[in-house]
Structure formats: C-alpha cells, structure tokens
Amino acid sequence: MEGKLELIRREALSALELVDDEKSLENWQVKYLGRSSELMEIFKALGTLSKEEKPVVGRTANLVKVALETASGEKEILFNQRRINQDLEGEKIDVTLPGRRTISGSIHPTTQTLREIYRVFGDMGFQIYRSREVETDEYNFQLLNFPPHHPARDMQDTFFITSDKDRGDNPLLLRTHTSPGQIHAMLEHTRKYPEDPPPIRIILPGMCYRYEQITARSEIQFNQVEGLAVGKGITFGDLKGTLSNFARRMFGQEARTRFRASHFPFTEPSAEMDIGCFLCGGDGCSVCKGAGWLEILGCGMVHPTVLENGGFDPEVYSGFAFGMGSERITMTRHHIEDIRYFWANDLRFLDQF
Amino acid sequence: MKVPISWLKEYVEINLPIEELAYKLTLAGLEVEEIRYVGLPMLEEKQQATKISGFSWNPEEIVIGEIREVMPHPNADRLVLCRLDDGEQEHTVLTGAPNLFPYLEKGELDPPLKVAYAREGATIIDAYNETKDIMLTTLKRKKIRGVDSYSMACSERELGISEEHEGIILLDQDAPTGQALAEYMGDAVLDIAITPNIARAASILGVAREVAAITDEKLIPLTLETVTEGDPIKGRVSIEIKEPELNPRFVLGLIEDVEKKPSPYWVQRRLKLAGIRPIDCVVDATNYTMLEIGEPLHAFDYDVLLERAGGKPPSIITRRAKSGETLTTLDDIERKLHDFTVLVTDQSGPLSLAGVMGGADSEVGEKTRNVLLEGASWNYVNIRRTVSAQGLPSEAAYRFERGVHPAIASLGVQRCLEWMRKWTGGKVAQGLVDEYPLPPVDPKVKITPGDIQRWLGISLSAVEIGELLKKLDFEVIIKKDELVVNTPPHRLDIGQGMVGKADLVEEIARVYGYDQIPETNLADGLPLQVGNRALEMEDKIRDKLAGIGLQEIVTYRITSPEAELRVFPPDHNLPDQDYLEITNPISSDKTVMRRSLLASLLEVVEKNRRSRERIALFEIGLEFFPNGENKIPVDEKLKLAIALTGVRTHHSWQCADQDLMDFYDLKGLIEELLADLHIENVSYTTDTAPSYHPGKCARIEMDGKLLGFMGEIHPKVKENYKLAEAPLTVAILDMETLLNKVDDLFNVESIPDQPPVLEDLALVVDDDVPAQTVQSLILLAGGETLTEVSLFDVYRGEQLGEGKKSLAYSLVYQHPKKTLTDKEVAAIRESIVKRLEKELGAQLRSW
Numbered sequence A: 001m002e003g004k005l006e007l008i009r010r011e012a013l014s015a016l017e018l019v020d021d022e023k024s025l026e027n028w029q030v031k032y033l034g035r036s037s038e039l040m041e042i043f044k045a046l047g048t049l050s051k052e053e054k055p056v057v058g059r060t061a062n063l064v065k066v067a068l069e070t071a072s073g074e075k076e077i078l079f080n081q082r083r084i085n086q087d088l089e090g091e092k093i094d095v096t097l098p099g100r101r102t103i104s105g106s107i108h109p110t111t112q113t114l115r116e117i118y119r120v121f122g123d124m125g126f127q128i129y130r131s132r133e134v135e136t137d138e139y140n141f142q143l144l145n146f147p148p149h150h151p152a153r154d155m156q157d158t159f160f161i162t163s164d165k166d167r168g169d170n171p172l173l174l175r176t177h178t179s180p181g182q183i184h185a186m187l188e189h190t191r192k193y194p195e196d197p198p199p200i201r202i203i204l205p206g207m208c209y210r211y212e213q214i215t216a217r218s219e220i221q222f223n224q225v226e227g228l229a230v231g232k233g234i235t236f237g238d239l240k241g242t243l244s245n246f247a248r249r250m251f252g253q254e255a256r257t258r259f260r261a262s263h264f265p266f267t268e269p270s271a272e273m274d275i276g277c278f279l280c281g282g283d284g285c286s287v288c289k290g291a292g293w294l295e296i297l298g299c300g301m302v303h304p305t306v307l308e309n310g311g312f313d314p315e316v317y318s319g320f321a322f323g324m325g326s327e328r329i330t331m332t333r334h335h336i337e338d339i340r341y342f343w344a345n346d347l348r349f350l351d352q353f
Numbered sequence B: 001m002k003v004p005i006s007w008l009k010e011y012v013e014i015n016l017p018i019e020e021l022a023y024k025l026t027l028a029g030l031e032v033e034e035i036r037y038v039g040l041p042m043l044e045e046k047q048q049a050t051k052i053s054g055f056s057w058n059p060e061e062i063v064i065g066e067i068r069e070v071m072p073h074p075n076a077d078r079l080v081l082c083r084l085d086d087g088e089q090e091h092t093v094l095t096g097a098p099n100l101f102p103y104l105e106k107g108e109l110d111p112p113l114k115v116a117y118a119r120e121g122a123t124i125i126d127a128y129n130e131t132k133d134i135m136l137t138t139l140k141r142k143k144i145r146g147v148d149s150y151s152m153a154c155s156e157r158e159l160g161i162s163e164e165h166e167g168i169i170l171l172d173q174d175a176p177t178g179q180a181l182a183e184y185m186g187d188a189v190l191d192i193a194i195t196p197n198i199a200r201a202a203s204i205l206g207v208a209r210e211v212a213a214i215t216d217e218k219l220i221p222l223t224l225e226t227v228t229e230g231d232p233i234k235g236r237v238s239i240e241i242k243e244p245e246l247n248p249r250f251v252l253g254l255i256e257d258v259e260k261k262p263s264p265y266w267v268q269r270r271l272k273l274a275g276i277r278p279i280d281c282v283v284d285a286t287n288y289t290m291l292e293i294g295e296p297l298h299a300f301d302y303d304v305l306l307e308r309a310g311g312k313p314p315s316i317i318t319r320r321a322k323s324g325e326t327l328t329t330l331d332d333i334e335r336k337l338h339d340f341t342v343l344v345t346d347q348s349g350p351l352s353l354a355g356v357m358g359g360a361d362s363e364v365g366e367k368t369r370n371v372l373l374e375g376a377s378w379n380y381v382n383i384r385r386t387v388s389a390q391g392l393p394s395e396a397a398y399r400f401e402r403g404v405h406p407a408i409a410s411l412g413v414q415r416c417l418e419w420m421r422k423w424t425g426g427k428v429a430q431g432l433v434d435e436y437p438l439p440p441v442d443p444k445v446k447i448t449p450g451d452i453q454r455w456l457g458i459s460l461s462a463v464e465i466g467e468l469l470k471k472l473d474f475e476v477i478i479k480k481d482e483l484v485v486n487t488p489p490h491r492l493d494i495g496q497g498m499v500g501k502a503d504l505v506e507e508i509a510r511v512y513g514y515d516q517i518p519e520t521n522l523a524d525g526l527p528l529q530v531g532n533r534a535l536e537m538e539d540k541i542r543d544k545l546a547g548i549g550l551q552e553i554v555t556y557r558i559t560s561p562e563a564e565l566r567v568f569p570p571d572h573n574l575p576d577q578d579y580l581e582i583t584n585p586i587s588s589d590k591t592v593m594r595r596s597l598l599a600s601l602l603e604v605v606e607k608n609r610r611s612r613e614r615i616a617l618f619e620i621g622l623e624f625f626p627n628g629e630n631k632i633p634v635d636e637k638l639k640l641a642i643a644l645t646g647v648r649t650h651h652s653w654q655c656a657d658q659d660l661m662d663f664y665d666l667k668g669l670i671e672e673l674l675a676d677l678h679i680e681n682v683s684y685t686t687d688t689a690p691s692y693h694p695g696k697c698a699r700i701e702m703d704g705k706l707l708g709f710m711g712e713i714h715p716k717v718k719e720n721y722k723l724a725e726a727p728l729t730v731a732i733l734d735m736e737t738l739l740n741k742v743d744d745l746f747n748v749e750s751i752p753d754q755p756p757v758l759e760d761l762a763l764v765v766d767d768d769v770p771a772q773t774v775q776s777l778i779l780l781a782g783g784e785t786l787t788e789v790s791l792f793d794v795y796r797g798e799q800l801g802e803g804k805k806s807l808a809y810s811l812v813y814q815h816p817k818k819t820l821t822d823k824e825v826a827a828i829r830e831s832i833v834k835r836l837e838k839e840l841g842a843q844l845r846s847w
C-alpha cells in the first residue's frame, strides 16, 4: 500500500511538471486529487484495513495529499501571476486624455479676498461688523470730523440720494467708506456698557460708492474693509505692528512695509501704509508706477473728536483705525490691470479664480 | 505743488541728495509723486524709490552761448545764420527761431543775446517726437540748404523745461558765456501732493519750512527790501469790511508807472516749472509771490477804480452778493451770484469774486499804468461754495479754500510790490491800507510726555518733545513735565484742547519720524468674541452653491429704471415703482439704486451668452427700497439670486449630458442647498409672477413663510434680452428669511442596528395631482417607521388611461429597535395605499 502511495506521488509530481496552463492544471487536479483519483480511492478503502495498517497508511496518504496540494498550489500562484502580467500588458490607456471633470463653480475674487482679510484679522481677535450702505451725511462725514464744506470732503466725491424732505446739512448719501460703521459700532458698544466700556476690535467690510469716472483705475463702487481698535493704551506702535503683521500674512512673510504721514479727518496722526513692490523689489516698475512702493491702506490713531462722538472719553481711551480697498488688494496680489473686471462678471475672468 | 529745487534752496539749505530729500518728505506727509529733472545731474544708482523723469544737461555739451549777429541764410527765407560764441570759439549756428528774426541784419548785437547752446555731439530732447516719453537725439553734422549745421541754440522743449518750441530760449543778460547751463540754471522739480491739513505747505516757503524741520536745517528767513518812492497810499483808497467773519483781513498796496513787459527769464522759467504760464511782469509778480509765500494776490487797474469813483479815491467794500447781482469775470462770463459768495466791490458794484476770480472791468490790461494790489484772507467755506457753484477752480481759490493765515496778507502785498518794482520799473507808494478786524487766535496747547507715550508708544522727555516742535516754529514753554505750545502765525490746522493735543502728537510723530516708532503688538485684552453669524451663514451658502456648480458674481448696485423694466414682459401692466434716486448720477444708465437683483443677474447671463454653453450663476446682494417711515427712509434687503441656462454638462470626449437644464435642475440645486442648511418644511406651490413663465413658476415657502420664487423666465421677458434658445431658469430668495431659519445646531440621529426593509411602490393618480402632495401623504401615512421616500419614475401611457400618471417611489422602512417582519411592513403599506386611495383616488399599480 505504501509503495503504491509513493508511486502515486512520483507519477503525479512528474505529471505536474509538464502542466503549463490553467486548463491542464485543472485536469491534473481532477486526475490526482479528484473524487475518483487513485489517492482518494485509497482514502475510501482505509476502513477495510486492519487496525495496525490503518493509521500508518492513513498518515502516509495524508502526507502525499498535502505534498500534491502544495505543489499544485504553487503552480496555481505561478499561473495567476502570469495571467495578471499578461492582462496588464493589454491594459494600456492614454493618460494624456482629459479627465472627467465634475462641474463646480467658484467664489467671486472680491469675496475671496474679503474672506482672506477676515481670516487674518480674525486671528488677531477682530470681529466683523457690518452696517448699511445708504447713510446720512451726519454718519458718513460729520461725526467722523468732516464738517460741512470741509476741504477733506474733496477726497471723497459723493453720490447723494434725492429726498422728499429738505434735510439741510444732513442729506442722504451712498456711504463713501465703511467708516460710518465705526460710529454705529462705538455707539452701540458704549450705550451697552456706559461704565468703563471693554475694548473694541472690529473690522467693517462692505460696498462703498464714490462719484468717479469709471476707468481702468477707478470705480464708482468698491468694497472697503476698515478696522477699528479702541481700548486703554492702544498706541501708534500697535497700529504699525498689527498692520505689518497683516501685510506679511497677505503678501508673504518677506513683505516690507513703510508708514508715511498722511491726512484723514477721522484719524490723527494719520498714515498711509505702503508695501515694497514685490514685482520689482523696489527698483520701480509699471505696477508700482516707478515708485517701488505700493499703496495698500490708510490708517491712523482715532481722532479724539471721533472717539468722543462714539461715546469714548479720549482722555482715557485711544485707538487706531485703518481702511483698505479689497479690489485693489486683489489687483495687487494677482496683477490685475483693470478694476472694471470686477463688476463686469465676464466668466473668462471669474473662471480664473 | 511743483517745487523747483533751485527756488527751495533760497529758503533752506539742502545737504542731501534730491532722492533722499524726496523720500523724507514723503514719509513726513508731503508725498513726492515725482522728481522731474530739468538739467541737474541724476544719480547713477537709484537710492530711494520715487518716480523719476526728466533730463540732465551734460555740462560739457550744453553751455551758455552768446549770439553776436543774426544773418540771412543764403538759400532759405525761414532760416537765419547766427554768429555764436560758446566761450571757447565762434560758431555759425543755423536756426529758424522766430524770436531771432527781429535781430536779423542788425549787425553786431550790443548786448549780445544769451542763449542755451548745444555743441556738436550734444544730447538733447527730440522736440519733433510727439510721444509721451522723452526721446533723446544727438546733434550730428549735416548740411541744411547748403550750409553746414552741427550745433544749435535750444528751445525749452529741447531741454525739457516746458513744451515751448516756437522760439529759442533767450536768457537774462547776467548769464556768463561759456558756463555750463546745468550749473547756471539746472533744476529738479518735486511734485508734492498736498493734503488738506498741510495746506500751509502750498508754497515754496511752506515746503522749505517742512524741509528745514525734517532735515534738521535752519530756515533762511525771507528778507524784504522795501523801497518806496511813490506818494503815500493813505487817503487814496479806503476799505470797508461788512462781515469780518467772511473777510478777516484786507490789505491794499499801490504801485505806479508800471511798464508791462515780459518778466526776466529766470522768473518765467520758475513759473513754468511750477506749472504756471507767464503772462507779463505784473501778473507774473502776483503768481510768483503766491507760489513763493502762499498768499494769493489780486491786481486791480487803479485808474479804472478812480474812474468808477468819478475821480475820487475809490472805496473798496467787501460784502455778500445781493440777490440778482451779477458780475462779468475776466474770462468774459457773466455770472449770477449766490448769497454765500463774497464780493470785492466799490460804490458802483462788484469788482471781483473774492479770492476766486477778478472781474473783467477792473482787471489789469495792456494799458494799465497804476496797480492797486489786494492781499486778503477769506472764509474758506464761502470760497469753496463759490468755487463749486461757479465751477471755477483756480490757484488762488485752491489756497483760500484750504485756509490761508491772515497774518501773511501784508507780507504778500509787500513782497509782490517789491517784485513789481524790480520787474516793471514802477514806483511803490508808501505804506499799505490794512483793515484787520478779526485776527485769529493762534491756539495754545498743553501736552505732556505721558500723552506721547499713551498715543505713540514712545517715551520722550519734555525737552525732547520741545525740540521737535521748535523745528516747526512752535513756541514752547516747558513747565515741569508739561509743555505749553504756541502755534506759529502761519498755520490754521492746530485745534484747541484735546484736538490740539492730537494735532501736536501728529507733528511730533512726523518730525520724530514715523519710521522710528517701533512696531508693537496689541497688548489690550481680547474684545468680546461675538462673531458675525449672518456673514458666516452667507458664506456657507456661497460655498455650497459654488460647490454644486454655480459661479458667484457681484454686480453694480446702481442702475436705471429702464434697465430694470426689462425683467417684465412688454405687455405687462408696469408697476409704479419708487426708486431711491441719485441726485448727481454719473451717467444716464446709473441713476437709481436697484430694486431687482434679477435684472442684474440677467444682464450678466446676457453678457456671457456667447462664451459659455452652460451658465450657472448666483449673487448675494442688496436690493434698495424707499421706505419713508424709517429714520433713514430706505430698506436694504439682502437677496440670493440664481440663474441657470444651457447644457447640463460641458461638451466632452466622454459621453456628457448635453441636455438643456430646466426647472428641475434649478429645483434640485435649491433642494440641495436647503438640505445642506438643514431647513425642512419647505413647500413648492404653483404660482405666477410677472417675470416667470406662467406654467413653470413655483412659490417657495418655509413653514408657510414666503422664501421666494423660482421658475423659467417668461418667453416675452427673454425677448427683452439677447439670450440663447435654451430655457433660462431663475430663483430669487430672501436671505433674511433664510438665515433666520438656518439651524447650525441640528441633531444627528444614531445609526440603527437593525437592517432596513426596502421596497418600491407605484401608484396611479390623476395627472393634476402634484407630486409633492402624494409624497407628503405617503410620509404621513407611513408613520415613524417609514424613514425615506423618493420618487424614481413618472410615467404616462395609454394603458393608464387619459389624464392619469404613474408615480413610482422607493420606500425605506426602518424601526430603531427591532427588525421589521414582512407582516408589519405589509400592514404599513396597506395603510399608505388606503389613505392615498381615499384622499387622492390613487390606485396601487405595483409593489
């Protein structure tokens, strides 16, 4: 019996060596390991053997079975690998064909820039405060220290709104800056906390309007973001530090800033913040119009009259304010030459954001 | 303000390169927008960034020459030949300059004519090049009409002084022949932007004062050399000021026997560099003095005034214009005067618009021999109102409307008389007539080092602060730790008390240097963190819409009623819409604040129709409505508008869904948006609105509250726009209603342990039964165990019969605690079918 088993093993294994495809492997498996194979017949006949023979033959038969299964398993793996390799060769695609795109839209560049500004100032604790676009002369000018007929009004040509009633020196107008929001915010705050008001730190975004000819450089409507920080002991140094941090976040850590004296009726001292032109490195180019510096924003310490109009005691409180045009910032960041692109909404422009 | 460096140097020493000076001025608030070189050498290496333009004169090539004789050209009538000495040798120079023709064939000229001579090989500006940028050219030897030409006497344009190219420059007689021209009159012009608070620097002296302060130099004081040869002015004219508030000071001086002729060349050159056209020596003297010290002056023809007064001494009266009064100004325009306009008048009527423009009658002209010179100060508000009402900006008004200190009125008159005497040869009458009823109070402000620390974050001692202020001519008295600061009598920008303190802080910071103040971080505690929920939700909506394929747009909020009418069909009875009107519109298509975001949106669709086969847009923006009941009688309403048109997906090499988008594409977007915002209880009901297709319009409600409308645009409205064939669907939603409903603290349900039971259910109903009704009823009848119902097929066909449709739904049954048995599911289905049968007459088709 054992001799027969050895014979089966040898014959099967040598037959397996000749097997070289999956089909003949299958046949081989039927012939040597199948239900009616010689080996299986031996297993079936085990019961007829004597007590002594039975375990010996059973063990040997098992060993043969394991040997055959292992050998055929190896062959199977081999064929499997071979088949995958063959398949791979036939499965070449043109990776240069365009991909299947899902349809997605995008956010208007102005909104994108506004969000970026919110985020930078948000990290520094500034909250967002919004207010109305149709304003009164009082809030847009007078409470911000622009008396009627003040020369500084020349810098902000204004659209007025026709009114049924004679409003005298307080006509309705389209806000020329988001600064009236400063007054609204301060008054709300100081009315809520009349005694020892806590600090204010806000930014005021929104659409503003100026009476200008629409050209590549000027628009009648634009988004402005103003900032206001009021508290005890806020200094011009804090203003410089805060805005330089902003510039680095917005224009890269290498951005250089300079502050130069300027004039706004609602701040004193007032300044303009420029950043070193990142295109020419300061040598002068068409973007910075040869100056080497790009104007980014106006700023200053809140004027005592404005603090007072907002309900703060200027002897105790101080603060700074700043304002920037977000379209201008977008133009600077993306080298956009024509401000009219923003409200023209040509999809060929918007698609690029 | 254009400031020639040569002029500035008369009042302050400048010991640093021009570029560096420009940079310092810019940091100190006198922004130098440009440095224009007119002769002086430019720096090779650019040091500090300022825009630079202009042209330097090579000292070897361009020198002062003298023309000794002007002779005819042998072959050309329009050219002459000059014998010219350049200090080294004599040359024959050919020119066509008309201002040499008077000297033609006059023999040896005595004195010779001093000119700007460019030698052979010299580089000058190509005067015939009309481009905006400076084009240079090099002088080469050539023959012109048979005569050798290799050098030239230059015009102003050729040297970059002005655009003048009619004749050559004729220099003053003191010009030394052979000297480099750059050395004699090379210049550079700083173009400084003057902000309103720094109006005191709208003069050479004013800028010099700033330069002295910021470069730590001393101001060179102006010296008057008063020579009065004429009879005293006293008794020859009188002044009456009706309202000192409007005219705090009025000064008159008199000069007689003036000869009107051109001013010396150096005066003309400086005026031109400063941007003022030279006229004659009388007018030039008033302009020159105004530029020099900042006091605008006005010259009257004294003899005209005498005549108007019938030979008696004229009485000058300043007053407001009376109603109906008119004045013909020297530009020959008869002007109707307003009651806020201040006039200089005499007994016979108005002479001039005070501080703005003279009258034609009394202006100095060709025949003027005797000049009465006015230097005054005016209330800036009235000047501004007059300038804007009459549309008359001028150099004088520019200064008066920003404020000119009354103290300099007399200085201005004296200085101007001095120039007139020198340039016209006239005799100055002794004394001035000076009416000064309202001298200003120059503020006295107290400030401490503590104020500086609190405001600027730097610590300076009282003495250090005092030193900084003294540089700007403030008088400072230090009492212990407090400074008492007196404002100098040339500036009007310093206030009283707290405001004055802030004004001084700015001056201290400017002179100290903004760049020297160290940057610090806010040390203040964080403010209340309240966030801005409305904006956050708005942004969430933007992100969602962009994510599902819509492009955000932002449009003009100023429009015209005509543009907004386009959203109505032409045969629609137009509503009488009240607009918020702009009083001073910029153009006829931008006259009112918009009421319709839809109109803005459709314009953008129209504009982009050719460039895209699929257009999907949204805007979140304001609409404006008059509302007389508000304190500010305006409602600003935030709306969301969506527009969809064209194919569903872009054309592609892969099979793409190129079907046209319709109502249901838009509805799907809105459903997705609302689902994302966790807004439930939304209903869509058939409705009509003027801009929409009457059969394809839905009213959207949330908890029974109107959220907005959606639908296909009415074909007649579409015709008002140039649009593609494809259906255009739009939705306008009210943002406030939406935002109030957004629940960002929504609850999340646990994932059930038990498997759900899924089945489909098809029902036949009458065609006019809205799908939403069927679905709601299924949900209602299914109870809590029925967790999802979705429509997957709508079918109409013969076998169903006329006026019927079949709706097929997938249902999900799910019990939170246990596995549902077939029996339990069957019972629920039974009750759904019964309910639908009873209420809608529905027939079960299959399940």
Ligand SMILES: [Zn+2]
Residues within 6 Å of the ligand: A277, A278, A279, A280, A281, A282, A283, A284, A285, A286, A287, A288, A289, A290, A292, A293
């Ligand atoms: Zn640049």
